[in-house]
Amino acid sequence: MQHVCLVHDLIDEANRTWKSELLRQIFHAEDATAVLAIPLSLFPMSDQLRWGGTRNGGLATGVNLVKRNVQVDPICARCGKDRETVDHILLDCDFARATCWGRSIKRSLKVLQLPYTNWQLWIARNELIFNGTVSSPMEVNRKAEVQFGAFEQAQRKSKTPSGGPANSLSSNRIVSWAPPTMGTTLLNTDAAFKDGKRGLGYVLRSYIGLPLTTTSELAHFSSVLQGECLAIRSGLLQCIAECLECLMVESDSLEAIKLITTKETPPDIQPIISNIKFLITH
Template structure:
C-alpha cells in the first residue's frame, strides 16, 4: 500500500490536509465562497487576517520581499541576469527571453524541491559533470541522449522529446512520444528518462550519457531510497535499466543546456510518436540546434 498524494508514497499530514481542503470545497455554498473572497481581499496586514507572514524573501531570506527585490536583488534573480550577461560577454551568445525565463523556472524548481519533506539528504550528492549551464559536446566515441517532457493541459496530454547527438554536436536522430493524459511534471520527466533508457538498449553505441534537466528525478533515480508510489515504480524501472546497461550513465543539466530536447518536447503534441533525422526536425528544434553550434 502507498499514499498516492505524495511522490514518495508515504503519508504526510500536509498532503492529507490539502486533500481535505479540496474535498471540503465541493460542499461550500457559493454565498460562503463569496464572503470569504471579500474577507481575503481586505487591504489589511496579513497578521490582522489571522495569518503570520514573514516579510522576508522566502528564497534568499536576506531582504524584504519587495517587487524591486524579487526582480533585481534576490540571489536567484541575480543568477539569472548574470548568466545572460556572461553568455553574451564570454560566449558571444545573446540569451533569448525564453531562455532567461526557463532558467528562472529551473532555479525556482530547485528551491521548491529543497523545501519539500523529502530533503536532498536522502539523495546522493551531485556527481562530476552535473549542472552544465551551456550545451557541451559529447566526448569522442561517446553519444548523448537529451531528454525533456512537456505538458499540454489544454489538450489533456503530455509529450516527450528525445535527441541523440554525437561528439561533433550533430543530431543523429530524435523522436517524440505523445501521451494522452496530463501527467504530474515529475511523472512526465521520469517516464521520459525511462523511455530514453529503453531506447538506448537498442542503439548501436557503447558509451552513452542520458541528460535531463529535472534535478528531482535524476537525484531520485540515483538514490537507493525505496518509494512505493507510482512515481517510485517508474524510478525503480529506471534504476533497473541503468544497472543492466553498465556503459550508460545519467546526468543532470540546466534547462539552458537542454534547449533542443525542450523544443522537441514542446512540439511533440503536433508531431506525435515520430522519429526525425537532421533534415526533418521541426523548425524550433532546428533553430535550437544551430544556436548550440554557434
C-alpha cells in the first residue's frame, strides 16, 4: 500500500480528484465516503486549518476523538485535571468558570450572550492546542461581547421600518423573467440530492432561448447547497471551453448566489466559491 503522510498524498494532482481506491484502503467505509464528498479546488491551494461542525452537533473534544480511534490525549490541555468533554470545556474547567462568572456585577453575563461565550471558549481551546496561544478569561469575554454587540445591532436594524407605502406592496409585486440581451449566453444550473443519489446539471441557451449545451452527471457532495455551487462551477468551465465571454448565470439557489458575492464562506464550500470567483474574473 502507498505510504501516506499528508492530505496531498490522497489527491490525484493531475486530475484534481481524490484517489478513491487509496482512500478506501486506508479509512473505514463511512470515513472514506465522507472524504470523497469533500469538493477539491480546481487549483492547488495552501493548507488551511478547518474545524467544521459535525452532523450531530458534537465537538471534536479529546474524549470524542478517542472514541473515533484518534490517538490523542483525552485530558484537558488547559487544566490537566479532567477528561476533555464538551461539558468540561464550556462549564466545568476552571478557565470556563473564570470566563463565565469572573465578572463584576455591572458586567454580568447576559443569557443571550452565552452562545457567543461558548463559541469563544472553543476557539480559545483550539488556539491553545494547535498554535500554543494562551488566552485569558478577560480576552475571551471581550471577544464574545464584541460578537454579541454586533448581533444586537443587526437585530435593531432589522426591526427598523425602512420605507413608506411602496415597501408595503413590494411582496405583492410580480417579477417576470426577462431574456438576456442580444449576444449573451444564458447558463442555468441545478443540483439534486434524493434517496442517497446526488447529481448536478446545467443548460447553456442562446439569447433567444435555444439550448446550446445540456449536461447532467453524478457527483459527490454533502449538501444541496454544495451541489448547487458545484453545478455553477461546472457550467462556467464549459463556458470557458466554448470561449463564451458574455454570460448570464441563473440558479434556483439564492444562498449559492449570495455566497459568491460575500467574503464569509462555510469551510466545506470555500474551495468551490474561490474557483467560481476566479473563473468569473478571468
